[in-house]
Amino acid sequence: MRLxxxxxxxxxxxxxxxxxxxxxxxxxxxxxxIDFDNTLEALYGERVPVLRDDDTRRELDWPFDAQRVSAWLAGD
Incomplete structure (x- = not known):
């Protein structure tokens, strides 16, 4: 997992x-x-912060709490 x-x-x-x-x-x-990167700004501008697993491309948009992050990391 590469976050x-x-x-x-x-x-x-x-x-x-x-x-x-x-x-x-x-x-x-x-x-x-993402500041000053037009491509990333277009993808994430309204969504930051966003956590992404680069291996699977799964993303977790804000808002999230510790419980939600743990579940997301476990694949739920």
């Missing part, structure tokens, strides 16, 4: 998502900032 968190600079919801991922004890993930 990516799509986020923006100075994004309060993104900061909350980082806290939730820590609470859920999510495995390591890459942070990708």
């Amino acid at each position: 990516v968190l799509f986020q923006r600079d100075e994004c309060h919801l993104c900061d909350l998502a980082l806290e939730v991922l820590a609470q859920a004890r999510a495995p390591d993930f890459a942070s990708v900032w």
Whole structure:
């Protein structure tokens, strides 16, 4: 599982998502900032923060809590 968190600079919801991922004890993930990337902005602009499993392309849109993240990581 290769996780990516799509986020923006100075994004309060993104900061909350980082806290939730820590609470859920999510495995390591890459942070990708969509600012100034037109392609990512078009895909994720209204949706950030978004957690994606690069292996399966599954995505988890905000809002999520630690329980939802744990279930998503388990494949539910």
